[in-house]
Amino acid sequence: MKRYLLAYNSCVSNKLISSVSSSLRLFSACKALHLFIAFLSVAVVHAQANKTADSAYLKVITERSAKIVNTLSIKDSAQYKRVVSLLAQQYNSINNIHEETKLALAAIKQQSITAQESALQVQKQEEKKVAQLQQLHNSFLAGLQKVISEEQIELVKNGMTYNVLNVTYTAYLDMIPTLKEDQKKKIYEWLIEARELAMDGESSDKKHAIFGKYKGRINNYLSAAGYDLTKEREEWQKRLKAKKESSK
The missing domain is CATH 1.20.81 (Receptor-associated Protein)
Incomplete structure (x- = not known):
């Protein structure tokens, strides 16, 4: 009889431990889910803020581009829109290169490296920026040459x-x-x-x-x-x- 009671108690104890363990796992899972949802909410808000900022910037550079293109006396609406689009894209690409460079330079400053190593990395980053801008510059002018005259390109350059x-x-x-x-x-x-x-x-x-x-x-x-x-x-x-x- 005693043996049966011990067995019964052991069984109840194991079930209790199993139940507690399951509860703990469930609690941990719920906690993790709540943290994930909170993180996701912050990410969504951040993404929405960035999207709003991007939309505002796109509006600004499109209006700026239109003011410049308005000086070119373009009569064809399709051509007009094409040049505005090329110019707005150029402004956006220029901004992206400069912003990426700023982030890279900030990351360099956070590294635990010598002043000499830091200066070398900064120089490489600046050289990379110059190369990217030059490539973008040439590509932009090549694109303009396909749709407007050299005289009009001069007006675009002066406008910018x-x-x-x-x-x-x-x-x-x-x-x-x-x-x-x-x-x-x-x-x-x-x-x-x-x-x-x-x-x-x-x-x-x-x-x-x-x-x-x-x-x-x-x-x-x-x-x-x-x-x-x-x-x-x-x-x-x-x-x-x-x-x-x-x-x-």
């Missing part, structure tokens, strides 16, 4: 860079009327080079900074040629003031 090339070149000619033809040519070539780089800038400030760098180069070139830029600028301002007063 706020017409800084023409404004700056005109200013130099007006400021220094005695510029020689070879000097004018050199200034224009540098501004063309600046424009090509500025087209791939990720912001207005970056684009203007690129032109600023080339303006510094031009100023050094003119100073070396014997021009007193401070004096030339002062005389230019006097002429502009006199012209403004005479037009009143």
